[in-house]
Amino acid sequence: MKKKIVSVLLCMVTVTSMLGGCGSAGTQSGAAASDTAKEAVAGASKSADSASAVSADASSGSSALSADAQQAIADRKAKAQKDGKYEKIVVSFFDWTGKPAGLDRINADICKYTEDALGLDVELQIIDSAAYGDDMKLMLSSGEQVDLFSTCALGYNVCINNGYVMDLEEDDLLSKYGTGISAAVRKDYLDACRVGGTLYGIPPIKDYAIQTAAVCIGQEYLDGIGYDYSSLQADNLGYAKVTWDDINGIFKQLHTKYPDKFVMAIQDNGLSQGSSVDPVGGDYYGGLLDPQNSLKVEDVYTSDTFKEWCQRAYDWNQAGYISQDALTDDTGASAKVKSGSYMAMMACSKPGYKTQISGECGRDMAVFDVGNSFMSSSSVSAFPWCINQNTEDPVAAMQVLNALYSDPVLSNYLCWGEEGKEYKVNSDTSITYADGVDANNSQYYPNVLWMMPNPYVAHVWQGDPLDIGQQMATFNDSCECKSKALGFTWDNSDVSSEYTALKNAYDQYAPQVVFGFTAPEEGIKQLDDALKAAGLDDYMAAKQEALDKWAKESGVQ
Amino acid sequence: MMSEHNKSAGTLHRTGKKKAVRYIPLYLMAFPGMLYLFVNNYMPLPGLILAFKKYSARKGIFGSKFVGFKNFKYLFATQDAFIITRNTICYNIVFIIVNTVCAIFVAILLAEMTSKVKKLYQSLILLPYMISMVIVSYLVFGFLSTENGFFNNTILKAFGAAPVSWYMEKKYWPFILVFVNTWKSIGYNCVIYLATILSFDRSIYESAAIDGASKWQQIRKITVPLLKPTIIMLTLLAVGRIFYSDFGLFYQVPQNQGALFSVTNTIDTYVYRGLLESGDMAMSSAAGLYQSIVGFILVLGANLLVRKIEPDSALF
Numbered sequence: 001m002k003k004k005i006v007s008v009l010l011c012m013v014t015v016t017s018m019l020g021g022c023g024s025a026g027t028q029s030g031a032a033a034s035d036t037a038k039e040a041v042a043g044a045s046k047s048a049d050s051a052s053a054v055s056a057d058a059s060s061g062s063s064a065l066s067a068d069a070q071q072a073i074a075d076r077k078a079k080a081q082k083d084g085k086y087e088k089i090v091v092s093f094f095d096w097t098g099k100p101a102g103l104d105r106i107n108a109d110i111c112k113y114t115e116d117a118l119g120l121d122v123e124l125q126i127i128d129s130a131a132y133g134d135d136m137k138l139m140l141s142s143g144e145q146v147d148l149f150s151t152c153a154l155g156y157n158v159c160i161n162n163g164y165v166m167d168l169e170e171d172d173l174l175s176k177y178g179t180g181i182s183a184a185v186r187k188d189y190l191d192a193c194r195v196g197g198t199l200y201g202i203p204p205i206k207d208y209a210i211q212t213a214a215v216c217i218g219q220e221y222l223d224g225i226g227y228d229y230s231s232l233q234a235d236n237l238g239y240a241k242v243t244w245d246d247i248n249g250i251f252k253q254l255h256t257k258y259p260d261k262f263v264m265a266i267q268d269n270g271l272s273q274g275s276s277v278d279p280v281g282g283d284y285y286g287g288l289l290d291p292q293n294s295l296k297v298e299d300v301y302t303s304d305t306f307k308e309w310c311q312r313a314y315d316w317n318q319a320g321y322i323s324q325d326a327l328t329d330d331t332g333a334s335a336k337v338k339s340g341s342y343m344a345m346m347a348c349s350k351p352g353y354k355t356q357i358s359g360e361c362g363r364d365m366a367v368f369d370v371g372n373s374f375m376s377s378s379s380v381s382a383f384p385w386c387i388n389q390n391t392e393d394p395v396a397a398m399q400v401l402n403a404l405y406s407d408p409v410l411s412n413y414l415c416w417g418e419e420g421k422e423y424k425v426n427s428d429t430s431i432t433y434a435d436g437v438d439a440n441n442s443q444y445y446p447n448v449l450w451m452m453p454n455p456y457v458a459h460v461w462q463g464d465p466l467d468i469g470q471q472m473a474t475f476n477d478s479c480e481c482k483s484k485a486l487g488f489t490w491d492n493s494d495v496s497s498e499y500t501a502l503k504n505a506y507d508q509y510a511p512q513v514v515f516g517f518t519a520p521e522e523g524i525k526q527l528d529d530a531l532k533a534a535g536l537d538d539y540m541a542a543k544q545e546a547l548d549k550w551a552k553e554s555g556v557q
Numbered sequence: 558m559m560s561e562h563n564k565s566a567g568t569l570h571r572t573g574k575k576k577a578v579r580y581i582p583l584y585l586m587a588f589p590g591m592l593y594l595f596v597n598n599y600m601p602l603p604g605l606i607l608a609f610k611k612y613s614a615r616k617g618i619f620g621s622k623f624v625g626f627k628n629f630k631y632l633f634a635t636q637d638a639f640i641i642t643r644n645t646i647c648y649n650i651v652f653i654i655v656n657t658v659c660a661i662f663v664a665i666l667l668a669e670m671t672s673k674v675k676k677l678y679q680s681l682i683l684l685p686y687m688i689s690m691v692i693v694s695y696l697v698f699g700f701l702s703t704e705n706g707f708f709n710n711t712i713l714k715a716f717g718a719a720p721v722s723w724y725m726e727k728k729y730w731p732f733i734l735v736f737v738n739t740w741k742s743i744g745y746n747c748v749i750y751l752a753t754i755l756s757f758d759r760s761i762y763e764s765a766a767i768d769g770a771s772k773w774q775q776i777r778k779i780t781v782p783l784l785k786p787t788i789i790m791l792t793l794l795a796v797g798r799i800f801y802s803d804f805g806l807f808y809q810v811p812q813n814q815g816a817l818f819s820v821t822n823t824i825d826t827y828v829y830r831g832l833l834e835s836g837d838m839a840m841s842s843a844a845g846l847y848q849s850i851v852g853f854i855l856v857l858g859a860n861l862l863v864r865k866i867e868p869d870s871a872l873f
Contacts, residue, residue, distance in 0.1 A: 163615030324703040497631030500831030508818040
């Protein structure tokens with residue numbers, strides 16, 4: 001009998017190993033994680049060796065800044081002549097569609113340029129957005145070569161807490177080899193990326209401020225109800241400035257005219273894109289309700305702002321503007337509008353936003369400004385560019401990063417691809433698709449300009465103002481509501497059990513009330529009770545303590 | 558005497574050696590599997606220490622700071638701990654019972670079939686097992702969607718009933734999940750029972766038939782008792798995984814709906830949701846370690862129990 005059992009057991013093991021390839025995800029990923037982590041140990045000790053070698057090199061170089069950089073380049077070229085090949089720096093970021101078809105060609109072009117300019121090869125590694133976070137975590141902990149990477153989708157704090165990134169000012173890296181970065185990124189924005197006084201990343205040059213609550217409605221639907229957009233008063237970005245009553249009036253007409261379509265592609269972004277509540281420390285479990293004037297961490301979910309949004313969603317839902325499948329359908333709002341079944345969505349705007357959102361929604365969109373401008377504490381430090389702590393040659397990595405911020409040739413390759421193949425230059429120096437190329441058949445069109453280190457040294461796309469870089473800088477500088485906590489980042493690992501519980505409580509009770517399926521009074525009470533039970537008060541207290549400490553250290557009143 | 562002893566020892570040794578030589582091909586065949594088992598299941602074991610550390614890639618697993626049981630705290634600290642443990646265990650107990658009963662039922666039906674279409678039925682029953690849970694979740698959504706779902710638009714309409722917001726009403730979900738799980742796994746579960754039934758000595762059935770036993774009596778008195786060791790073994794294995802849950806079933810099929818958490822949140826989904834953003838490896842290994850240790854104890858306990866009651870059927 002025993003033998004029989006064993007034989008059945010063996011047979012089962014065989015069948016399981018054949019069929020169960022995607023079985024127990026938990027155990028498999030656990031095993032994979034510990035495997036890769038082990039490799040990381042080996043990798044880390046190796047990089048320590050090379051780092052000390054590099055610092056020895058650097059100290060033997062001359063003291064003048066540009067000379068340091070030139071010396072490093074000359075050294076690499078000499079080494080390349082001796083070895084017959086250039087050392088390589090791998091730069092990782094994501095796009096929406098995975099590795100572009102023309103990436104190998106672009107990489108070859110870039111190498112041809114950088115071998116001469118920097119004495120090294122650069123390889124762009126572009127990963128699909130959905131896989132980027134997981135892939136990068138594996139690569140960073142397994143010692144695979146990644147030298148420079150965007151922390152977007154990975155999380156800046158996650159990278160710091162896990163020890164993936166290096167101190168950019170170690171051995172004067174930034175001051176010696178990053179002169180172009182210091183020139184392009186203002187010091188207060190750099191300082192906003194310091195965590196515990198250490199600079200781990202350089203922010204991409206982009207819109208740090210947002211114009212909250214931009215309601216975007218398809219132009220064709222507005223035409224359908226005979227609405228005259230151009231008669232409205234414009235805000236300083238050129239979008240129509242309206243009130244929520246105006247919007248509700250438009251929605252009502254749209255609903256009557258197009259009863260088969262849903263009016264609003266609703267998202268859970270009322271706070272993040274539609275308010276100036278500052279998610280200080282990286283989440284809304286305790287935020288700054290008046291970020292411009294006060295550093296008091298308060299319960300966001302009992303605030304009037306949150307209640308207003310819930311009431312708005314509830315009214316829309318009652319009026320039939322929202323799909324009854326809104327809770328389960330997690331398609332992006334712009335994709336929903338693109339599908340033609342939805343007419344409007346809410347996001348936040350900035351200079352050039354009309355072009356961007358019209359592209360995303362596949363139709364001409366009218367942008368209504370219902371909010372105000374706001375710069376949150378984490379806006380600058382949301383996803384800086386970082387150097388892997390495991391990199392073999394930090395100097396080379398820093399020099400590439402420096403070139404990405406200051407070198408138009410490199411930035412053009414990175415943002416737009418190859419001239420003549422992907423784009424052509426118009427007479428006014430703006431660019432457009434090369435002949436016969438469009439967004440669908442272009443072999444290199446990552447479409448993540450907002451993540452690029454410095455897209456404003458590259459060409460400007462046709463249709464955007466030629467001085468868009470300047471406009472963006474003005475937009476940032478003229479922001480009316482800058483958070484006092486700008487630059488505050490927080491390591492919440494001491495209260496991670498509370499965070500886990502809060503996240504689960506939020507997921508359990510928030511969506512119904514945020515999407516207007518339960519009445520605000522009742523829904524908010526449920527949500528807040530659950531959050532309180534999950535330890536909201538302790539979490540907020542820990543956050544407040546860290547914020548106070550930060551404020552004291554950085555001299556913020 | 559002495560030499561005789563030596564001699565017999567020698568023959569013993571030789572036959573042992575002979576046996577070993579004879580089995581070389583079998584060992585070779587087993588080698589890849591063993592290697593896989595070793596690499597995948599044994600080599601990472603030292604990494605379990607990660608559960609007690611504050612992990613930093615810079616310092617590595619063994620260099621990271623030791624923090625004791627801090628990483629386990631989040632699993633027990635909140636009021637969710639009870640719900641996720643209850644859901645995980647109760648669903649698994651129901652799954653074990655329902656799956657075993659259904660699988661044996663289907664296996665007996667298939668074994669009794671003689672026609673050519675038997676293979677076809679078998680494949681059709683196995684088919685759902687091959688479908689990814691993500692796709693299953695959309696099949697379920699096709700039935701249950703509030704706006705366009707089959708139930709709301711066809712069946713409930715035909716009876717004149719009001720549409721139901723399936724994804725907001727938690728009372729239906731224990732049944733939906735059990736149904737989906739059974740539908741999906743029954744084909745795979747019945748394969749082992751079917752193979753066991755087919756290996757039974759047919760002459761027992763023939764003599765029973767001659768003695769006038771009906772089909773029902775044959776099943777009750779012969780098939781089921783003979784199946785008992787297999788049932789016990791498979792149940793023991795399932796008990797060992799009672800603290801794990803099918804992530805796809807509990808996360809994808811309810812479409813990650815908050816309103817359903819009190820009946821769909823299990824240890825795995827709780828850990829996933831909580832650590833999705835922080836990506837804390839130490840905390841997730843803590844959860845994995847906790848699950849496997851409890852599973853290990855349960856298997857040992859269950860086996861002990863079986864050995865007390867029926868020593869022949871115990872696994873070890």
